[in-house]
Amino acid sequence: MTPSTMRAVVYDQPREFTVKEVPLRDPEPGEVRLKVVQGGVCGTDLHLHEGGFITSYPLTPGHENVGTVEALGDGVDSFRVGELVAVNPNTTCGKCPACRSGDRLYCPSFGGWGTLKPGGFADYLIVPEEQVFSAEGLDPDVAVFAEPAACAVHGIEILQPRPGTTALVFGTGPTGLLLAQLLASSGAAHVTVASIAEPQLRRAEELGLDSAYLMVRGRLDDDIAELAKRGDGGFDYVIDATGVAQVQERTVELARSGGTVLLYGVAHEDDRIAISPYEVFRRELTIRGSFAEIDTVPAALAALRSGRIRTDGLITHRFGLDDYGAAMDAVRSDDSAHKVVMTP
Amino acid sequence: MTPSTMRAVVYDQPREFTVKEVPLRDPEPGEVRLKVVQGGVCGTDLHLHEGGFITSYPLTPGHENVGTVEALGDGVDSFRVGELVAVNPNTTCGKCPACRSGDRLYCPSFGGWGTLKPGGFADYLIVPEEQVFSAEGLDPDVAVFAEPAACAVHGIEILQPRPGTTALVFGTGPTGLLLAQLLASSGAAHVTVASIAEPQLRRAEELGLDSAYLMVRGRLDDDIAELAKRGDGGFDYVIDATGVAQVQERTVELARSGGTVLLYGVAHEDDRIAISPYEVFRRELTIRGSFAEIDTVPAALAALRSGRIRTDGLITHRFGLDDYGAAMDAVRSDDSAHKVVMTP
Amino acid sequence: MTPSTMRAVVYDQPREFTVKEVPLRDPEPGEVRLKVVQGGVCGTDLHLHEGGFITSYPLTPGHENVGTVEALGDGVDSFRVGELVAVNPNTTCGKCPACRSGDRLYCPSFGGWGTLKPGGFADYLIVPEEQVFSAEGLDPDVAVFAEPAACAVHGIEILQPRPGTTALVFGTGPTGLLLAQLLASSGAAHVTVASIAEPQLRRAEELGLDSAYLMVRGRLDDDIAELAKRGDGGFDYVIDATGVAQVQERTVELARSGGTVLLYGVAHEDDRIAISPYEVFRRELTIRGSFAEIDTVPAALAALRSGRIRTDGLITHRFGLDDYGAAMDAVRSDDSAHKVVMTP
Amino acid sequence: MTPSTMRAVVYDQPREFTVKEVPLRDPEPGEVRLKVVQGGVCGTDLHLHEGGFITSYPLTPGHENVGTVEALGDGVDSFRVGELVAVNPNTTCGKCPACRSGDRLYCPSFGGWGTLKPGGFADYLIVPEEQVFSAEGLDPDVAVFAEPAACAVHGIEILQPRPGTTALVFGTGPTGLLLAQLLASSGAAHVTVASIAEPQLRRAEELGLDSAYLMVRGRLDDDIAELAKRGDGGFDYVIDATGVAQVQERTVELARSGGTVLLYGVAHEDDRIAISPYEVFRRELTIRGSFAEIDTVPAALAALRSGRIRTDGLITHRFGLDDYGAAMDAVRSDDSAHKVVMTP
C-alpha cells in the first residue's frame, strides 16, 4: 500500500534545502505516479541550488529520472503498473508564438519537473502520461541516462553530421561522452575527445572512441596547437562540452573550412568569446548552439537500447536522499566523479 | 578584324597601374575570347589595388564581366560569335582534398580571372568555355550583375530560408540589395534593409523591398534598439552586408531564438567581435559565413532574367578604361555611387 | 447579446445534412467563441459529405474559418473581443509515439474542427485559444485563405526549393495557385502552371506567375510532350495539385535529374501510378508527399500579409448557410468556380 | 623495369573478350601509372559484358581498383612510387549545364575508367592524379571496397539519417552490407538486413548488424508481413539493395509515416512498380534514388579505415586475369559468392 507521505529534497529558498516528509497525492486523470528508482544529478542542479532558473518555492529538484509505474490516473492506458520507465522532464505552454510555430524549445515557459515543478529527488514522482517513456528491458543504470542522452540527440540533430567526417569533442563528462558516442554512430568516422580528466579519458577509450587527448590545465595554447596538428586541416565538427568560455573561444580555429562548431556546454551568462568575422566568412564556418530537448527521448532510448550509446562504468557515485548535499559536492568538485546518481 | 594588341589596366606592383597596349593572343583550344562590354568594380578591386590577394604581376583586374563572344578556340561548340555572355571568374585546382571532396570553395587555389589571371578591365578577355554563360536577351546592365548575384545566391543556399519568415539586411550597397531581393523571393515574407545610405534606401523601396530603415552614423545603440523593436522577438535571418565589424557584432541580438546570422560582408582580418556563448546556446542561434561562389552563375542569371532580382537604377557611375583611378575613387568614397562599371 | 441558439449545417449521417438551430454554448476556460465571418469550402467538404473521414455524428463541417472574437473563456488573454482571427483547425493527441517524437502530422488522431469536431459552417465557432491566430488588418477575403495557405507553406517546407530553380505546378485551383505563388517567392526563379481551366490560368497570369499552359482534356501525351520541351531538361520541382492520378504518373518524367516531384493533390485511395525504379535511381529523383499542416498558419498569414501570396479575384462564389448544397455543387462541377466561400 | 606490354581483359564487342598483351604506355603529365593489386567485380561488369553502357571498343573493364603507384607523370607531386592507392573511376565533362551547376552526377558524359576508358582488369592502370587516393596502411582487401563504399556513402548523404532511427535494408550482397553498416554508424539505432542469402546473413550478424532476416523465394507476401510486424509502425528508412523490382515495390508499405525509401539497387530499365499516390501524400513518404558517386571516395576510405565499415570475410572468391569468365560466372550465379575480386 502506498503511504500518504514520502521523503523529498525540498528547497524553501536558494541554498536552503531539507530532506523531509511531504504529502503524497494520488495521480489525477492523465497522470502517472512513479516509484523513483534513481535519478541523475547534473550541473543544472548546482545551478538550481544557487537560485538559478527557479520561479517558485518550495521546489524539489531531480530531472533525470527513472522509476517504476506505481499508480495510474484515470484514462492512462499506455503503461502498466510495475513497468520501468524514464521521464522527459521538459514541457511547454502550447499557446505562445513559438509553440504554435512548432518551435517548442523557444517557448518562454519551457521547463518542467525538477526545475519548475516537483522533481524526482524523492520517493515518488507524479508526471503526465505524455512525459513517460517505457524503459522495459533496460538496466536502470542505462535508463537513467535517457534525459541527458535526449539532449545529446538533439545536439546531433542540429549538427546533422555527414558520413566519413571527423569530430572533436571537448569535455569528457557524462555529456561529452554521450555526444562523442552519438557522433561516432551518426556519421563521424573518427571522433577525438579532449579534456583535462584523465580517468574519464580512459573510460572514453574503453567505450571505443577513436582517440582521447589529455589536456593540461594552464597549457591551452599548446593543447590547441597539438589538436590542430591532429586535425590536419581541421575537424568537420568541433563540439564544446566543457562550458568553459576559454575553451569555446578556441573551437573556431580547429574547425575545417566549411565545418561547424557546436556550443553545447553552458558558459556563464556574462562570458564573451572573441570571434573573427573575417574567418567565419572566408572559411564559411558555422557556429551553433544546442539547448536541451523536447521530443528526442524516444530516439535516445533507442540509441541506449542498441548500444550505439554505452554507459558502462559511467556511474561512479551513488547517494541516498539524505546525502543530497554530498552528491552535489561530488558533482561540484570530486575529480573521481563521473556520473552521480541519487537513489531514494 | 581583331587587332593584335588591346588596351588593358595593368598593375606591375601594388598601387601602381597603367592603362596600356598589351598583346592580344588567340584563344587556345577550349577557350573563348570576349569583346568586353562592361565590368563591375567592387571592393575586391580596391583590395587588389592595395596588394591584397595577388600572387603574381603583371595583373589586369576585373572579375564581374559581361561581353560578346568574339572568337572561339578549337573544340568550343556551346557558344556562337556575337552572343552576349557573362563570366564566372572563379575556378579551382581540381586536385586538392577540398576539390576532390566536392568542397571546391575551400580549394587553396581558389581564384581566377581578374584576381590571379588577367581580368576584364581591358578591351578583350580570354577565358575557358566552362567559365562562360549565355546572357542572350538580357540587358548588359542586368547581366553585369551575374557574378555578385551568384555570390548572393550562394549565400541564400547557405541560409536555406523557410517560407513565411522575416529577414534583416544591414548594408544597401549593390550586394545588400541583391541579397535582400533574393531573400524576398526565397522564402522571407518580410525583408527589412538598414543602412546609413539614404539614396540607396530609396532605391530599395523602389525595388519593392518591404521595409527600409535609415541608420545614423554614431547612433548604433539607438538604431539597434529600434530595429529590435521592429523585429518583435527577433528576425529569422540577420545578414550583414556592410563588412563593418561593429555592425556585425550587433546582428546576434537581433536574431530570433532559433534564427541565423549570416556574415556576408568582409570585415578586416584582425577585427574581432564579442559573442556570448551562453546566448548562442540558450537561444540556439546559428552564425554562418558565406564566401564567393563557384557554381551559382546559372541560378543568378535565372533570377536576373525573371526579375526575382531587379537592378534598375543601381548603376550610377560609368567610366572608361583611362579613368580606372576615378572609378576606384567613386567606389571608395563617392556617397552618390551605388554600382560603378567600367566600359572599355 | 449573444443568442442561446445558432444556425449550423448539421450532418446526421453521410449525405444527409440540414441547416437548423442548435444550442450555442459558452466558451469554457481556454476557449474562444468566434462570430463566423466566412469560411472556405474545399474538396475535403465533398469528401465529408460522402461519409469520408468522419467518426461521429452529428457533424458540422467548415475548417477554413475566419471570424471575429465574440467571447473569451477564462484564462484567455491573447485576444480581445472584436479582433479578426483565422483558425487552425488541426490538432493532435499529444500522447502517441508520433506526437511525442515531434511528428505531430502522423498522429493517428490528427484532425479537428470541421472534420472531427463542430466546424465553422454555422453562425458561431468555439475553439481553444491555441488554434486561433490574429488576422487584424487583413481583408477577410484574404484571411479566409489562411488554412489552405498553411497547407501550401507546409508543402514548400518539405520541398525546400533552392534559389534560381524552375517549377511546374499542375492544377490551378485555389491550392495550385497558392503553391505556385509560394514557389515563386521561395526560390523558384520561374514557375509554370498548367491545367485544363482557362479562366483560372488567366487569373494565374494576373497574379504574376511566370508562365501559364492550357491543357486539353484527352490530350495528355501531347501536353506532357510540350511541357517537357518547355522544361528543357526538366523542371527542378514538379508539383501535382490536381489529385488526378493520370497526371501524377506523368510528373516524374518532367523532373530534371536530381529534381523532386511533390504529390500534393489527393488521389483516390485505390489509384496506383507506375513508376520506373531504374529512372528514379539513374536520375536520382525524389518523390514526396505533403499532407495538411499543423504549425504553419503563422507563416501563411505572414505570406498573405506581405503579398507574397495574393488572392485577389480568387473568390468567385459566395453562399449563405441555407445554400450549402449549392455551394458544394459549385465546388463539384461549376467550371466558373474558383474559390467558394460560405457566409452565414 | 616496367615492360612495354601488359596483359589485359579486352572486349572488342559485346560478349567477346580475350585476355591478351596490349601496349603499356607511359603516364602523361598529371597522370599516375598503377601496378594493379586487385579489383572488384560487380554487376556493372556483367552489364558491360552484355553490351550495356559502352560507347567504344576495345574496352578493358574494372572500375573498383586498388594498386601501388608505379610511375608518375610530370607535375604529379601528391603521391610517391610504391604507395598503396584506391581509384575513383568516375569523372565528368566539366562543361555541361549539370557540371557547371555543381550537379556533376547528372553530367551526360558521366563515366570513366573501366566503363568508358581502359579499366583495371589488367596488369597496370593509368589514371589522372585527381582520381587517385592514398590507401596507405589499409589492407588491400579493405581498400578494394573504396569505390562501392563511396557509392554507399553517397546514398547515405542522400538519406541524411537522423539519430535514433530504424532502417531496413533488402539485399545482403557487398553493397547491402556496406549500406547497412554505414546506416548503423550514421544515425540508425537499429538496422535490419533481409535477403534470401543465408550465408550472407550470417556474415551480416558477424559484422555486428542489429538484426538479420532470412527471406524465402516465392514467399514475398509472408516476408513483407513479418517484416512489417518487426517494423512496428514502419522503419524510418527502407533501402533496396537487391535491384529486384518486386522487392522494390514492397518497400513503400514498410516505411513509417514520414519515412524514406531509397531505391539503390538497379532494376531493369523497363521494370515498373505500382505506387499509391494517396499513400505517399497521406503518410508523407519520400522515395529517392541514389546513383553512383563522384566525390565520396575520401569519406569512404575514412569509414573503412576507422572500422565504421568492416569488410572481413566478404571476399569469397579470387581469380586471375585468365579466369575473368569464371569470375563473372561466380558473380552471376554462385550462391556461395559474396565479393569476387580479380588479381592480375
Ligand SMILES: NC(=O)c1ccc[n+]([C@@H]2O[C@H](COP(=O)([O-])OP(=O)(O)OC[C@H]3O[C@@H](n4cnc5c(N)ncnc54)[C@H](OP(=O)(O)O)[C@@H]3O)[C@@H](O)[C@H]2O)c1
Ligand atoms: N546543451 C545542452 O542541452 C546540455 C545538456 C546537458 C549538459 N550541458 C552542458 O554540457 C557541459 C558538460 O556537461 P557534463 O554533465 O558532462 O559536465 P561535467 O561532468 O562537468 O563535464 C565537463 C567536462 O569538461 C572538462 N573540463 C573542465 N574544464 C576544462 C578545461 N579548462 N579544459 C578541458 N576540459 C575541461 C571536465 O573535466 P573535469 O571533470 O576534470 O573538470 C569534464 O570532463 C556542461 O556545461 C553542461 O551544463 C548542456
Ligand SMILES: NC(=O)c1ccc[n+]([C@@H]2O[C@H](COP(=O)([O-])OP(=O)(O)OC[C@H]3O[C@@H](n4cnc5c(N)ncnc54)[C@H](OP(=O)(O)O)[C@@H]3O)[C@@H](O)[C@H]2O)c1
Ligand atoms: N560574401 C561574399 O561572397 C561577398 C560578395 C560580394 C561582396 N561582399 C561584401 O559585402 C559587403 C557589401 O558589398 P557591396 O559591394 O554592397 O559594398 P558597398 O557598396 O560598400 O556597401 C556597403 C553598404 O553598407 C553601408 N554601411 C557602411 N558602413 C555602415 C555602418 N556603419 N552602418 C550601416 N551601414 C553601413 C554602406 O553605406 P554607404 O554606401 O553610405 O557607406 C553601404 O550601403 C562588402 O563587405 C563586400 O566585401 C561579400
Ligand SMILES: NC(=O)c1ccc[n+]([C@@H]2O[C@H](COP(=O)([O-])OP(=O)(O)OC[C@H]3O[C@@H](n4cnc5c(N)ncnc54)[C@H](OP(=O)(O)O)[C@@H]3O)[C@@H](O)[C@H]2O)c1
Ligand atoms: N496536400 C494537402 O495538404 C492539400 C491541401 C489542400 C488541397 N489538397 C488537394 O489539392 C488538390 C487541389 O485542390 P484545389 O482546392 O485547388 O482543387 P480544385 O479547385 O479542384 O483544383 C484542381 C485543379 O486541377 C485541374 N484539373 C482537374 N483535372 C485535370 C486534368 N486531368 N489535367 C489537368 N488539370 C486538371 C482543375 O481544373 P478544373 O477546375 O477545370 O477541373 C483545377 O484547376 C486537390 O486534390 C485537393 O484535395 C491537398
Ligand SMILES: NC(=O)c1ccc[n+]([C@@H]2O[C@H](COP(=O)([O-])OP(=O)(O)OC[C@H]3O[C@@H](n4cnc5c(N)ncnc54)[C@H](OP(=O)(O)O)[C@@H]3O)[C@@H](O)[C@H]2O)c1
Ligand atoms: N546505387 C548505386 O550507386 C549502386 C552501386 C553499387 C551497386 N548497386 C546495385 O545494388 C544492388 C546490390 O549490389 P550487390 O553488388 O550487393 O549485388 P548482389 O551481390 O547481387 O546482391 C544482391 C542481393 O540481393 C539478394 N536478392 C536477390 N534477389 C532477391 C529477392 N528476390 N529477395 C530478397 N533478396 C534478394 C541477393 O541474394 P543472392 O545473392 O542469394 O541472390 C543478394 O543478397 C545491385 O542492383 C547493384 O547493381 C547500386
Ligand SMILES: [Zn+2]
Ligand atoms: Zn509556449
Ligand SMILES: [Zn+2]
Ligand atoms: Zn583544389
Ligand SMILES: [Zn+2]
Ligand atoms: Zn498523437
Ligand SMILES: [Zn+2]
Ligand atoms: Zn558534364
